[in-house]
Amino acid sequence: MSEKKKRTIQEIVDSKKTGEKMVYSSVPDYTSASWAEKAGVDVCVVGDSLAMVAHGHKSTIPASMDMMVMHASAVRRGAPNTFVLGCMPYQSYNTEENALKNATRFMQEASCDAVKPQGGKSQAHILKKLIDSGIPTASHIGLTPHTVAMFGGFKIQGKTSESAFRILEDALAIQDAGCFMLEFEAVPAEIARIISEQLEIPTIGIGAGNGTDGQILLGYDLLGVFTDFKPKFTKRYSQLTEVAVSGLKKFIAEVKNGKFPDEDHS
Numbered sequence: 397m398s399e400k401k402k403r404t405i406q407e408i409v410d411s412k413k414t415g416e417k418m419v420y421s422s423v424p425d426y427t428s429a430s431w432a433e434k435a436g437v438d439v440c441v442v443g444d445s446l447a448m449v450a451h452g453h454k455s456t457i458p459a460s461m462d463m464m465v466m467h468a469s470a471v472r473r474g475a476p477n478t479f480v481l482g483c484m485p486y487q488s489y490n491t492e493e494n495a496l497k498n499a500t501r502f503m504q505e506a507s508c509d510a511v512k513p514q515g516g517k518s519q520a521h522i523l524k525k526l527i528d529s530g531i532p533t534a535s536h537i538g539l540t541p542h543t544v545a546m547f548g549g550f551k552i553q554g555k556t557s558e559s560a561f562r563i564l565e566d567a568l569a570i571q572d573a574g575c576f577m578l579e580f581e582a583v584p585a586e587i588a589r590i591i592s593e594q595l596e597i598p599t600i601g602i603g604a605g606n607g608t609d610g611q612i613l614l615g616y617d618l619l620g621v622f623t624d625f626k627p628k629f630t631k632r633y634s635q636l637t638e639v640a641v642s643g644l645k646k647f648i649a650e651v652k653n654g655k656f657p658d659e660d661h662s
Contacts, residue, residue, distance in 0.1 A: 399477055400433060400436070400477040400478065401477065402477050402478060402479055402509075403418075403438050403439065403478075403479045404479075405509075405510070405532050405576050408438075408439070408479070408576060408577060408598060409576050409577075409597065409598065411598050411609055411610065412595075412596065412597065412598040412609055417609065417610050417611065418438045418439065418598065418600065418609065418610030418611075419436075419437050419438045419439070419610060419611060419612075420437070420438065420439040420440075420441050420481070420600055420610060420611065420612035421437045421439075421440060421441065421612065421613060421614070421615045421618070422440075422441040422442070422443035422445055422446075422612065422613070422614045422615060422616075423440050423441070423442070423471055423474075423475075423615045423616075424442070424443075424445075424446035424449060424450040424467050424471070424615075424616070425450065425467065425470050425471065425474070426470040426471065426473055426474035427474060428474070428615045428616065428619075428621075429470070429471040429472075429473075429474030429475040429478070430474040430475060431615070431619075432474075432475055432478065432615060433474065433475040433476075433477060433478045437478060438478075438479065438610070439478070439479045439480075439481055440471055440475045440478045440479070440480050440481070441480075441481045441483060441512075441612060442464065442467055442468040442471050442480065442481065442482045442483060442506075442508070443456075443483045443614070444456040444459035444464060444483050444484075444485045444486070444541075445541075445614055446459065446463070446464075446467050447459035447463070447485075448622075448624075449614065449616045449617075449621070449622040450467070451463070455541070456485070456486065456541045456542070457486045457542070459485040459486065460485060461485060461488050461498050461501060463485070464482065464483070464484075464485050464488075464502070465482075465501050465502065465505050465506050468480065468482045468502060468506035468508055469505065469506040469507070471506075472506055472507045472508070479509045479510070480506075480507070480508045480509050480510075481508065481509065481510050481511070481512055481534065482499075482502035482506060482508040482510070482511050482512070483511075483512045483513075483536075484498060484499065484502075484511055484512065484513040484514075486542050487542075488513075489513040489519070489522050491522075492521065492522060492525040495513065495522045495525060495526055496525060496526060496529055496531075499511045499526050499529075499531045499533070500531070503531060509532065510531070510532035510533060510534060510576070511526065511531060511532070511533055511534075512533070512534040512535060512536060512579070513526075513533070513535060513536070514535065514536040514537075514540040514541070514542050515535060515536070515537070515540060515542075515566070516535065516537045516563075516565065516566020516567065516569045516570050517562075517565050517566050517569040519535065520569040520570070520572070520573045523535055523570060523573035523574070523575055524573040524574060527573060527574040527575065528574075532576055533573075533574070533575050533576070534575050534576060534577040534578060534579065535570045535573075535575050535578050535579070536578070536579040536581065537563055537566045537567060537570065537578060537579070537580060537581075537583075538563060538579075538580045538581040538582050538583040538588075538604065539581045539582035539583070539603075540581070541581075555584060560584075560587045563580075563583060563587065563591060564591050564594070567591050567594075567595060567599075568594075568595075570597075571595055571596060571597050575597060576597060576598075577597055577598050577599070577600065578595075578597065578599055578600075579599070579600050579601070579602065579612065580592075580599060580600070580601045580602070580604040580608060581601075581602050581603060581604065582602075582603045582604070582629075583601070583603070583604040584604075584605070585604060585605020585606070585607055586605070586607070588601055588604035588605050588607055588608055589605060589607025589608070590607075592607055592608050592609060593607075598610060600612050602629060603627065603628070603629035613629075613630060613631070614630070617630040617632075618630060618631060618632065618633050618634075619632075619633065619634045619636045620632050620633075620634050620635040620636050620637055620638065621636050621637055623637050
């Protein structure tokens with residue numbers, strides 16, 4: 397079996413012209429990263445959602461750089477031939493100095509291929525600083541979890557003409573800063589499509605319809621691993637928690653009734 401070839405920044409950028417739909421999956425650990433690579437995912441994203449799905453927090457805010465670098469390193473080991481994108485956690489890019497220091501950690505300590513802060517027009521100087529320093533950078537607009545309190549909760553963005561225009565301004569600022577890609581989250585499908593068509597860089601969407609140039613879902617969501625809640629935009633392709641619990645129940649039953657370990661497993 398031939399070894400998978402890692403996607404390049406240029407291939408991701410060129411997907412805008414070729415029409416190839418890029419598939420991104422957010423994975424928090426070695427095992428899920430290895431699943432993603434075996435399946436042929438284009439980009440493994442180390443999202444700060446791992447604070448919730450891997451650590452049990454109620455939001456992404458508690459994710460620290462140490463936590464993110466540790467998980468990103470595990471993902472790199474699990475998917476050595478897949479493009480890995482490290483998402484910068486809350487307040488890790490609040491100044492140009494902090495952004496450069498923390499993005500460098502993703503690149504040096506975890507061998508990531510690129511980084512992704514959140515924000516558009518207001519963060520353009522941060523994005524440009526990273527790119528000018530030679531760090532491939534993407535960004536994230538629409539519903540940005542780091543500033544969710546300012547939105548009054550997890551709400552769809554871009555529903556009014558005014559807010560849709562702000563998203564367009566953010567998208568253009570991200571492109572002008574030199575980012576190779578941007579992500580829309582929780583944006584009306586028509587708005588995401590129209591803005592995507594105005595851009596030269598590719599877009600990916602989560603809860604933003606199929607008019608973007610690619611899609612991203614959390615691996616633990618789409619596989620049915622994380623079941624505390626299910627976002628509306630998530631489609632379950634497997635039910636791994638049900639399989640796991642069933643297997644554990646069988647193990648418990650066999651230990652209780654003395655069937656395990658048997659001769660073959662002793």
